[in-house]
Amino acid sequence: MSYVLRPATLTDAPAVTDLLNAIDTIEIGRPETDLHTVEADLKHPETDLTRDSWLAFDGDRLVAYGLLWDESDGERVDIDHYVLPEHQEAGRLLLDAMEARALGKARENGAERAVVHLHLNVAPTLDTELIRARGWSVVRRYHVLRRAVDAVADQAPKLPEGVRIRTCASEADLRRVHELYQATFAEHFDFQPRDYDRWLHDIDGTGLDRSLVWIVDTDELADAGFLMARDDREAMGWIRSLGVLREARGHGLAGLLLGHAFAAFAARGRDTVGLGVDTSNETGAPQLYARNGMTVHYAVDTWEAVLR
The missing domain is CATH 3.40.630.30 (Gcn5-related N-acetyltransferase (GNAT))
Known part of the structure; x- marks a missing residue:
């Protein structure tokens, strides 16, 4: 042929x-x-x-x-x-x-x-x-996870005293999200550091819905983590990335951000939310998502070739 x-x-x-x-x-x-x-x-x-x-x-x-x-x-x-x-x-x-x-x-x-x-x-x-x-050989596996959401069942979580979640409303907030992203993902497999302008290109900053980008801060730790989501996919709402600084982990902040996103998508009329996760992630992300009701939709392998 x-x-x-x-x-x-x-x-x-x-x-x-x-x-x-x-x-x-x-x-x-x-x-x-x-x-x-x-x-x-x-x-x-x-x-x-x-x-x-x-x-x-x-x-x-x-x-x-x-x-x-x-x-x-x-x-x-x-x-x-x-x-x-x-x-x-x-x-x-x-x-x-x-x-x-x-x-x-x-x-x-x-x-x-x-x-x-x-x-x-x-x-x-x-x-x-x-x-x-x-x-070529397989060097990593990722899972695409999903979870059903409901406007009645999925309400915004009650925040502990001294913890706040704010919407990314300003340019300064978006720059802070970039800093948090670079810091929290630096230890992840295949991370590529990006300056602000290139990162903004990567996330299609001109079309970014900032109402679906949140920063969590605490009295003790200040800005400690972020969650970025998007609602432009027909199949489901999508969580693009979620990160919490190493020194702020273990305080339930990632779970609060996740619950906040579920509630936001449910309020928008979505019935499903998805995300992708590295199955070898050492921060406990797969376990976090499982605890919050997310299940495997399908799996993806990263194949690698070294060419000389």
């Missing part, structure tokens, strides 16, 4: 969304990809679509899609790769192109090798034997 490959453009976003939703349906049982999410990916500030995106067509049908971006300015490069199960050869062609570009990008950054990461469902449409044969 002969495939036609070309870079993506922003006008391809609807076709890419359809492809990803077809893959979602196979992998997790229902479509969960939104058009605006694909558009945001294609606008990623570290991606040059002419060099860092790939579409594979069987005739007029889009059957595979790839995207590459570099947030490290060094050897670490990230890729997304999607292919329909009956078109593995198209997937291989994309991998050839993506691996070559990843190594070239790392060398442009002054690195001698590329360390490439790819996130795949644990039962992906891509034949994993194809990537194992190329030297």
Whole structure:
């Protein structure tokens, strides 16, 4: 079978969304990809679509899609790769192109090798034997968790004396969230430090709903943690990130933030809230979420290849 490959453009976003939703349906049982999410990916500030995106067509049908971006300015490069199960050869062609570009990008950054990461469902449409044969291996597993919420059952938690949760209302608050994010996630696997402007790009700051961003502070610890959420996904409300400073852990602050978010989403009429968590997270996050009623929706593996 002969495939036609070309870079993506922003006008391809609807076709890419359809492809990803077809893959979602196979992998997790229902479509969960939104058009605006694909558009945001294609606008990623570290991606040059002419060099860092790939579409594979069987005739007029889009059957595979790839995207590459570099947030490290060094050897670490990230890729997304999607292919329909009956078109593995198209997937291989994309991998050839993506691996070559990843190594070239790392060398442009002054690195001698590329360390490439790819996130795949644990039962992906891509034949994993194809990537194992190329030297890829699993280095981490993540769970996408979800929980039902209800406007009656999920009320905002009563805060202990000396504890406050405030909405991120000002530029100063958003800068504080950035500082808290950098501090609380620095010890996490694959963390990439970001200055404020690049972080703002990463979270699509121009479209950020600040009413879904909260900071928790205490009399003793001042600003001690944050939670960022988003309500622009059709499938469910989404908690983007939750972090509490090391010195403030063990006081129930993360649970208060989580309960606050559940109540906010329930008040908006949502019936489900989700988030992603590293199953090897050493801060106790998986246990926190389990205690608060979140269960596994599906699992994702991080695959790694070291290219020289």
